[in-house]
Amino acid sequence: MTDLLQRALARVRDDVQGMHAYAIQDATGLIKLDAMENPYPLPEALQRALGERLGRVPVNRYPGPRVEDLKRALAAYVxxxxxxxxxxxxxxxxLIALLALACDRPGAAILAPVPGFVMYAMSAQLQGLAFHGVPLTADFALDEAAMRDAIARVRPAITYLAYPNNPTANRWDPAVMRRLIAAVGDVGGLVVVDEAYQPFASHTWLDEWRADPAAHAHVLVMRTLSKFGLAGARLGYLIxxxxxxxxxDKVRPPYNVSALNAECALFALEHADVFAEQxxxxxxxRARLMAALAALPGVQVYPSEANMILVRVPDATRAFAGLRARGVLVKNVSTMHPLLANCLRLTVGTPAENDALLAALPPSL
Structure with a gap:
């Protein structure tokens, strides 16, 4: 390493140099069941129509009124x-990064149950905020007493409540959520209800908001079109x-949503019935796969309201390697948190992909 390069690297923050980058597994040649993507492509006719439409987007110009059209379409959709x-x-x-940036006052902190989405903690670290994780119970429920204690002690600027949660896939008790939202309001914080997996859940927090808007003045509902079926388009939104x-919105970079992404999202919303069928x-x-997994010896299947299933096996490392050797890629989450010991996270795929997953499970877990 040259002296010039060493001096350049020294300009990068020490804590950043000590971090691990967000890991994306190489899925080449494998059935990809590790990232909670919608496994269904657009029907061929719609794919052609989308291609023709994107071909007419004026990519020589910055995104313009179509972004506002998209906001109106999303407002109608939700x-x-x-x-x-x-x-x-x-x-x-x-959006998670921008929230940390907007709330970065001296001494500010972010609070979330753990295990949870890794970007909550990473955004806090990158922005220089303290992150406080409150462990879930052994069955992955919210520990209400511990959460309330942490809220009173930390007085977080932002509290994340994923609904359903990642990687555990469960949806938490709404009564507990209501009480925690009120507790955060009492200390003047924001609550972000992360509904990334809402298309697969039986309840949306927007219904709670409509029922009691006064109690939700400090609440943000965050969603993404990634699980809807547009993971490649990169489009999230806050309500x-x-x-x-x-x-x-003042900390949002100008033109952060590309004209192509906006047009793709508008097209998808115009065909929302197709994505609803998917x-x-x-x-x-999910129901079929959970039943089949629960029948396997040594496998514990946890409740899911997402497009993923958390399972505990006797040896997650061995099971993960066995699946990969048989051509199926899942996510080994067993080292993410002590509560996840020997757990794998499985994305729900197409019927053929799920059959392949079941056939690829090692004979002895």
């Missing part, structure tokens, strides 16, 4: 509550009280 507004992000990952969203197929396959 039945935006009165007094609420939308903010777009390049995936929900960008919140209009004055709050207006302040958060989500229904995934939910049906």
């Amino acid at each position: 039945d935006l509550p009165p007094g609420a507004a939308l903010m777009l992000g390049n995936g929900s990952d960008e 919140g009280a209009a004055p709050l969203v207006a302040e958060l 989500a229904a197929a995934i939910r049906a396959e």
Whole structure:
């Protein structure tokens, strides 16, 4: 390593040099069941229509009015509550980073149950905020007493409540959620209800908001079109009280959503019935796959309201390697948190992919 390069590297923050980058597994030649993607492509006719439409997008210009068209289309799609507004992000990952940036006051902290989505903690670290993780119970429920204690002690600027949670896939007790949301409000913090997996869940927090808007002035609902079926388009959105969203929107980079992404998302919303049918197929396959997994000796299957299933096996490393050797890629989450010991996270695929997963499971787990 040259002296010039060493001096350049020394300019990078020490904590960044000590971090691990977000890991993306190489899925070449494998059945990809590791990233909670919608496994269904667009029907061929719609794929052609989308290609023709994207071909007419003026890519020589910055994104223009079509981004506002997309916000209006999303508002109609979610039945935006009165007094609420939308903010777009390049995936929900960008929105998580922007929230940390917007709330970065001296001493500010972010709070979330753990195990949870890794980007909550990573965004806090990158922005210089403290991150406080509160362990879930042994069955992956919210530990209400521990959460309330942490909220009172830390007084977090942002509290994340994923609904359903990643990687555990379960949806938490709404009554507990309501009480925790009120507790965060009492200390003047924001709550982000992360609904990345909403297409596969039986309840949305927007219904709670509509039922009691006064209790949700400090609540943001975050969603993504990635699980909807547009993981490649990178489009996330926040829903919140209009004055709050207006302040958060000030830290959003200009033109953060490309014209191509916006057009792709508009096209998808115009064909939302197709994606709804795909989500229904995934939910049906989830039930079938969970039943088949539960019948296997040594496998513990946890409840899921997402397009993934968390299972505990006797030896996660061995099971993961055996599946990969047989051509199926899943996610070994066993080292993410002590509560996840010997756990694998399985994305729900097509019927053929799920059959391949079941056939590829090692004879002895």
